[in-house]
Amino acid sequence: MIDPIADMLTQIRNAQVVKKPEISLPFSKVKLALAKILKEEGYIIDFAILDKNKLLKLVLKYLENGQPIIQKIERKSTPGQRIYVGSKEIKKVLGGLGTSIVSTSMGIMTGKAARKRNLGGELICEIF
Numbered sequence: 001m002i003d004p005i006a007d008m009l010t011q012i013r014n015a016q017v018v019k020k021p022e023i024s025l026p027f028s029k030v031k032l033a034l035a036k037i038l039k040e041e042g043y044i045i046d047f048a049i050l051d052k053n054k055l056l057k058l059v060l061k062y063l064e065n066g067q068p069i070i071q072k073i074e075r076k077s078t079p080g081q082r083i084y085v086g087s088k089e090i091k092k093v094l095g096g097l098g099t100s101i102v103s104t105s106m107g108i109m110t111g112k113a114a115r116k117r118n119l120g121g122e123l124i125c126e127i128f
Contacts, residue, residue: 006075016068027056033108041099043070076123086120098128
């Protein structure tokens with residue numbers, strides 16, 4: 001697998017199209033950090049590590065009418081074209097309604113937290 005983060009985001013997108021309640025992914029520390037942010041920001045219900053660090057299970061979140069909470073999840077930086085941003089260059093997603101995820105020297109965090117700590121880094125994805 002060339003880009004495991006893009007694979008994770010694609011699996012979330014595809015699962016929400018067919019309204020699956022949960023998905024299982026191969027475990028990695030980066031995916032775990034992304035899952036923690038998705039839960040903190042309210043995009044998923046919960047996550048769990050299964051089979052002694054081999055699988056990561058995400059429980060997806062939907063509105064009462066069946067619409068997924070995540071309207072769009074887009075990978076920004078890819079292995080072929082890395083996108084780095086300074087703390088002042090991190091834009092608000094959808095006027096502050098969405099979330100950007102940035103990999104900084106202090107770990108993976110939301111764009112809002114990176115701006116607050118005055119940290120820049122690699123722009124991983126944007127969600128709204």
